[in-house]
Amino acid sequence: MxxxxxxxxxxxxxxxxxxxxxxxxASVALSQYKIMPLGNSITVGKGDPNSTPYVGYRYDLYHLLINDGWNFDFVGSQSDGNPNQFDPDHEGHSGWKAQDIDANINSWLNQSDPNIVLLHIGTNDVSSMEPNSETIAEIESIVNKIYTYNSSIAILLCKLVPRKEQPDNEHIINEELNNLIQQLYTTKKNDERYNIYLVDQFAAFKANDNWRTDYMVDNVHPSSAGYTVMANTFFNVLQGIGFPQFTLTVLVNPDGAGTVSVDPDKRKYIYQEQVTLTAIPSGNNQFSHWSGDIDVNSANPRSITMMRDRTIVANFINDDDEFVSVPNTPTGPSSGNTGEELSFLSGGSTSSKGNPVEYQFDWGDGGFSQWGASSRKYSYGGAGTYQVRARARSTVNNDAISSWSDPKSVTITGESxxxxxxxxxxxxxxxxxxxxxxxxxxxxxxxxxxxxxxxxxxxxxxxxxxxxxxxxxxxxxxx
Incomplete structure (x- = not known):
């Protein structure tokens, strides 16, 4: 107690x-996600006769993420593909087995510092007839080293794409290894410390009865269509892994009075991504102030930080209209007692026509002051935390009223x-x-x-x- x-x-x-x-x-306070495609020749993209240079699933996945509004960078020490068409960086190594990846993973992590790892490994182990017990131990070691480097890294662990039937039963060994990969995923997921996700490439291929001819060019390598299936399967998992992405809605008031430049202009933004808004008046209008999910002020351009979905309004006025600027945030005590008279001061508002202005206070408890001076006194009848705001209006044109100021918080304590x-x-x-x-x-x-x-x-x-x-x-x- x-x-x-x-x-x-x-x-x-x-x-x-x-x-x-x-x-x-706070592991995802990032400006850009770094995604490491990790594996062997399938990660490189070999086997597809229609792809020179090799791009594999990486090309399609890149464009799926771009179209979905992701801000990301493929990372790795290797590069295959046309950099004018997509980001070609990766960590795929043709012919490598799980033990080779395990021996080098720490170096690559330190070099690239990824936030997301796409791990498809084990195909060459099956081809070399390595015991599955050894292969799964090496895959687990890779997963553990990624976790040890940074426990917040999202590990997308793949069940291997299927193999065509072969006399030496490699396709059966491949399926047995996939069962062990499934068990490894379940163990790590139940641990709750591991940020791990299963990507079932095997099931994605097998969903098509004609996968052997539609998705494969040889016993182990996908065709262009097969790599597209891999990209879609990765993408579906990436959409659900929980990295926060936020939408920004920008409105103009009144309609047609101007436009707003948004930089960068994207469908979605990640946590703490910086965005610059610039209000551009049209015709005889002029920019007045920002409102909505933002503190009210007239700074233009204006930078914001995306930490949630936001709707922001750019307010314009006509040159013929009178505009009253938003007053200062009230100043005064931050605490007091019930019945105690507290003094608050605002001010700072001006009229676009040069007329005098007067002020009104919102005390945050349902009460409002009369219009008048920029300094007021008030006493609260009950305990609580209240938000005190102020607004201003023209004394000549009472319809010309500013928006409310940012609030001043005051905590009132009562008996007991x-x-x-x-x-x-x-x-x-x-x-x-x-x-x-x-x-x-x-x-x-x-x-x-x-x-x-x-x-x-x-x-x-x-x-x-x-x-x-x-x-x-x-x-x-x-x-």
Whole structure:
């Protein structure tokens, strides 16, 4: 049972402020995903007589990801393909077996630092009649080394494409190795520490009864159509691995008053990707301000960071219209007590016509001030955390009203009411569910806290702050 620490404020009212910090492995705070195609000649793309130079599944997969809005880079020490048509980098090595990949994987990881690895290996082991028990041990060693290098790397482990029937039963050995790969995947997935996904290339080929003629050029290498099947199978898994991607919707108000340049202009953006917005007026219009999922201001161009889906509005006004700029964020105390008179100050607004302006405050508790001066006083009747905003209007044309300013947060404490403040460290790495979620709590009230990582590969570490360091999740505290 954990208890917070009580602090006495200047009026003797007990006020509890508990700071809890979460530590996550923020593994996907990336500007670009680095994808390593890893394997043997099938990764290179050999066998396809219609492909010179070799591209294999990599060409089709590249364009599938581009069309889906991915921001990525194929990485590896090898390069096969026309760089004017796609990214040709990879880590495919013709003739190599699992033991060869295992011997070199650490060097390649340090060189390329991938976020995603596409692993298709074992074909040459079967051709060399290597015992499957040794091959699967080497594949597991590869997986373990990737995990040890960076536990957040998404490992896409493939079941091998099928082989045509051969007198020495290599096709049967191939299927037996696939069964072991399935078992390895299940073991690692159940471990929960491994960010691993199964890519069943074997089943994708076998779904076509004519796979031998439609998808293969020899006993082991796919045709161009076979490599397309591999690309689609990889793509389907990549879409579901959970890397956050966000959409940006940009609107113009009023319609036709201007346009917005978006750089880069993409269907989807990844976590913390930077985007620059530039508002371009048309006709007799001029840019006024941004609004929507963004702090309201008139900076142009404007850079934003994508950490969620966002809708942003570029607001324009006609030269003949009067425009009142957004006032400053109110300043004033960040805390107080019920019944205490608090002073807040805004200001900074101007009229495009040079007319005087007046201000109104939104106190965040459902109350609003009358229009008037830029400084006001207010007292709250109940405990809680409130958001104080201000807006301005022309005293000559009362219809010319600005948008609301960014809010000022103020926490009000009442008699026998305690406030719980929860912080995330690092910011954006996760969320905390507070049950019950309230502005203030009674003495002795029990509260449940549960941490949830935001991104694949992140993990909750511990709680800290005004409690003894605690590794349980969830935990219960008493106010």
């Amino acid at each position: 954990l208890y917070g620490i009580f602090n006495r404020n200047r009026e003797g009212i007990s006020n509890l402020v508990v700071l809890f910090f979460l530590l996550f492995n 009411a305690f406030v719980l403040t929860v912080w995330i460290n690092p910011e954006g790495a996760g969320t905390v569910q507070v049950d019950p979620q309230k502005d203030s709590y009674d003495s002795g009230e029990r509260v449940k806290l549960q941490a949830f990582p935001n991104n694949p590969g992140d993990e909750f570490l511990y709680w800290s702050g005004d409690i003894t360091t605690n590794y349980n999740n969830p935990i219960y505290i008493y106010m």
